[in-house]
Amino acid sequence: MPDLSALPETLPERRELTTVPRFSDKVFRGVVTAGGFVALIVLGLIAVFLATRSFDVFRMFKLGFVTGFNWDSGDPDNGITPILGIGSMLIGTLVVSFVGLFFALPIAVGTALYLTYYAPYWLKKPMTILVDLMAAIPSVIYGLWGFFILMPHAIYWAKLINKYLGWFPTFSVPLPIFERSPFIAGLVLSVMIIPIITAVSREVFSQVPLDRIQAAYALGATKWSMIKTVVLPFGSSGIAGGAMLGLGRAMGETVAVYLVLNLYFLPNFHVLFSAGGSVASMIVTKFGEAGSLELKGLMAAGLVLFIVTLVVNYLSNLIVRRASRTGR
Template identity: 60%
Template sequence: MSQDVMPSATGLPQRRELTTKPRFSDKVFRGIVTTGGLSSLLLLGLIFAFLAYQGFSILKMEKFSFITGSQWQVVLNDSGAIDKANTAFGIAPMLVGTILCAIIALVVAVPVSVLAALFLTFYAPPALKRFLVAIIDLMAAFPSILFGLWGFFILMPSAEYWAKLLHKYFGWFPAFKMEVPIFTRSPFVAGVVLAIMVIPIVTSISREVFAQTPLDRVQAAYALGASRWSMIRAVVLPYGRSGVVGGAMLGLGRAMGETVAVYTVLNIVYQVNWHVLVGAGGSVASMILLKFGEAGAQEVKALMAAGLVLFLLTLIVNSIANAIVAKSGGKGR
């Protein structure tokens, strides 16, 4: 908003004229921001269009069995062409593996992230808080391959021991049942590695939500004689519950789309596996990485269709998470 003051003939300033006409710099800034936002949407739309164009023929051929089918085989006839009658593409085992690893990651990551966020917000000294926040932000920027190598060489022996304990004491639970005692490179190990990758995301979002707790509610709880932990249970956690759920779902989207780390620590086997401790499983992203190098033209289209399914699944999860975070920020519950 600009204000123009013109002197009058008597030397006194005239009444100021208020105008809502934006300045040139405001127009330039608005144009840059609008272009950036629209370019992001355009890029997202182009990715969707490319995957849909490449994978449409496979989706049309397989229909809903592409999601529910458990076979991925390419059969060639005598002339070397693909035998469409016997060729089948189904990603059900990889979808199950994707969801299973992501759920394990959330079960491990969310409690740790919430406790870390509460510590940083209400207990940590300022100097320690700044240091830990910097470390958490740095962890979020680590390449996936570093987490995968760390999980393979450092975490896997300890995770196998934890898996054996789970099987020993909770083997009666179907998810922990094992017919073959192979604990190496299991969905459990992959889920723990994904949890380490998800923790910075959930911690950062939870910390921001907890820090927005209205001060009057906090002071009212203290005035009624509540301790710090009682105040957290009665005020902070109810206020930030939706934000934590939104952060967890953003972490879920990251876990479902992870490729290299899962490929490094998980034994890719194309079969439906609901047993989290068995060394067999996979994910859609790791399957694409495994098969893309030696795939023919038809199989590449099938991999593009699998990428489209994963793209839509991740987009839906992130959209729900953004809606939940926006709701918590607007209403505080």
């Protein structure tokens, strides 16, 4: 037993117990926090700079910039006043994106179901990688492929649809020109957003509780009735979020749409006809020969596109987050 009475002359100083961060930690936290706020700074700068550069345009054309259908840079020598409006391009963006979503959504959900429930075990991983790989292919390659390979096939389908469903206003055409139509651009976009929707849906499907699946099977469900009654209700909001995410991506797509869509400054709802619009592609098309006012107009178009995609992405994140929290 040690001799407790023989204490040393000088006691070691009591260790300081504190929850206050050291100086080095304060520096570290400061640096990391500053780094974390880069996203805020960049997004803020984008909004501020595009808004200031396009201020003149919004002052000149007011709301007409968003609702007007005409884009004419004007000719001061001949007294033609400029008029800038991206209404037709906005409508065109919506038309093209929704055509893309129309094809992409069922195919992507089917693919996600295949990868989660139908594919043989050894095939799942490589096929998932292959589908993810589609998201990594550069958009200029999608554009080239769409122009040279998909277009001939798509024209054939467009003619077929027009022949049998032409009585429906959307599928009629004023002239029999089917090249570079919103239909074709939508098809290219659908190929581009399928991997995104598939990835989100697959994520949700893999979270379906196993006991519910087994319960459905135990009650005598076939595979399809199990999916219909368990998987799809469970994953519905995840699918919706993925679709919104794909929609946001489709709206901002530039080069691929530029290569396969004929830009036309009037709203066109004949999806099979060779005339359409896309804000992003318009910016690229007009950029080369733009004068100073037109350039400001393009900045304004970029600002509108920025805001629209922000809203769509915000909604999609909201839906996906709610889906992953409640599982419903």
